[in-house]
Amino acid sequence: MNRLLLLGAVLLAAGCGMKPVGAEASRDPAYVFPHRPHLDGEVPCLKCHVGIDKGTKLDISARHVALPKNPSKNADCNGCHSDDPKITVPTRTVPFRFTFDHSKHLPLVKNDCQACHKKLVDKNDAQAPVPPMAACTACHKHQADYAEARCTPCHRDLKGYKPETNYAHGGDWLRLHGQFAKPTAESCAQCHDQTYCAPCHSAQTAAARPSVIFPEEVQRSFIHRGDYVSRHVIEAQSSPASCTRCHGSPFCDSCHIQNGVSASLGASARNPHPSSFFQTHGQAARRDISSCAGCHDQGAKSLCVTCHATAIPGTAAGSPNGPHPASFISAHKGEDKTKNKMCLACHTS
């Protein structure tokens, strides 16, 4: 075990060279070099981009730019430059979002950079135009990778890219996104780690509602915004089972107990149902059993068992199916009830 501790400590120490590229990194200075006149002058790219033909990886610390120091005295430059423009190439901090090996690709295009860089960055541009993906797919047959959303290793991740055709997130996206995720969840994972989904989908392990943690994110479609306590009954009825998809029954009960409306409090509970509910509760249960489960799902101690397990006419023995709907009977008729703990709650023998 001590070896594990040592290994962990060594690995930790090995990573001390990491640099933050946070908020400052998203604001790189504008580009300073005018590419257009140099292209028109047919200056070979490698004259200035020295060493790019040996670059195996995109790296902001290795820009592969070395402008001639005195263009007016350089035979390749002084045809146009009579003086020496002062250009300081700014340091870049925004990391590249994809991997690319120039040393392998340049020989294939015979050092013609414009084979991929269709549009070049120019002076005062905030961002360099990235070669279109068609430049890649012209040679690399990536359709299967595209379909299977295997974007790595070329793309490190797709965060920040907004899909415009496939998977465009507009309109009724909140309702439909699950539908798209079911066949191709790996596509979602290209942009979103599971931590992005967890605040809504792993509600049981979340710290608090997203709208409480992120009140400044007013543009996002958070569920349960505002006074959700007052609305939750209505929304539960409108979309039954949506609550129990994320919350176990004790989650509901923990609030209901503290507010005196839990069935588990017995006779001391405040009854939220109308006085005539006992007569009509069967219809309500048939209509929306999931809402009943929000309060009454206490296993064998559930309130339902109290009556339905006994021979009250019309509940257990008084009807051929007891309280079960015909659809339940058709699937479970003749089943050995002694093998299922739930069945034994009512069918005691």
Added chain:
Amino acid sequence: MRQTPLLAAALLVAGAVARADTVEVTSTTMVNAEQQTRGGAAGQKLDTVTVVPAYEIVTITARDVKSSFADDLRLVVSGWGSWDLTSDHRWDNGTSQAGTGDLGTAYVQGQVFARHLQLRLGREAVMTGVGRMLQIDGGEAIAYLGAGLKVSGYAGAPVSQRFQSRGTEVSWNPTGGDLAYGGRVGWSFVLPGFPGRGFDLGVSANMVQNGTKDPVRQEAGADARILLLENLTLSGFGAYSIYDQRISEGTVAATWAALRKLRLTADFRFVEPGLLLARNSILSVFSASTRKEVGGGVEYEFSRGLTGGADYHMIVEPGAVYGKSFYYGGDGAARLIWTKATTQAGAELDVVEAYDNGYFGGRLFGKRTFGKFFAAADVLTHFYREKVNGQTYDLTGTLTAGYDLARGFAAVISGGAGVTPYFEQTFSIMAKLVYNQTYSTKEVR
């Protein structure tokens, strides 16, 4: 002695993070004060208490961890701890203690065999097929077999909040089981010459059982995504409850980007909600009702920065007499979003019509950034068809201000007030310090 493996694991995680190419770290230190109701026996008036939980929420994502055995190795961890500062704990604390916490996500993911096999191990969600975003402590493997064929499988224990009991009858775990397993077989076909076009078809299964091996969930499903035309996507999903021998859910949807500025959607959903209850719930033996939802939506970009949209779904649900009548409810929303430079503003309307009650609501929100300072406002109101706790409406509002401090830190403070069916007046205040930073290995060549 017990702490040694934990310490070793923590150091190994720290070591893995240190060997990553990119590490994203988010830390939120937050205090939230709000009012909640408490009430006792029948006839008693609800009391008001103030709860003040303090939170620490940490998320770490390490990408491209250098290793000799896997590609694209990444480590994702997100967890939190909290402490209720007052004697009244917030109702969703989940324990009887002032201090609590949980792990939302914690997995290691990598690709082996020349990226033909992706492995994920830890606390994760299963998203594909009929998995229904099942959160498990376990593992998932996805094998890319070539020719578009993909096979995935998973197994694990469904997660229960605050590490409490999983598979008991009264479980914090919404799935209600101890063991979950399943998988999906999928096939992707791509139209030659048209990147992105083609279809994905799949069949999947999901099984969950509890400690006594009683079935909790037994579902099989089929799903499809079809994109034959560039701007038209068709999708479908069907699920069948093997245990109950009935169709539990079916959906079909179409999204069409008719114009660059115009997007249309239409969908139909059939669901039997009771079949989505855990099968070991005593209430599952009463389930019978079905619901159908049909509707669509539209979104249009009126001008640069101004987008509007609306959607509505009619819901056909059982009426007053089960099996003999229907209730036609609905669920709709409309929105208008305006964005210009550092300003964003929006308005929303929504309506819900269910059998027992419904509401009509509206929301106004806005956010503006002034250099390193930002401010946001959010106001919501709802008018109920039937009274809730004797009241007909709620109105709540929140004002938020923040400042981007140096080195990835930001401070945010937020105050809320409102009138709700349970509070004649209610107030809340939240303050947080956020650290959000991405670290990258600096290589010198």
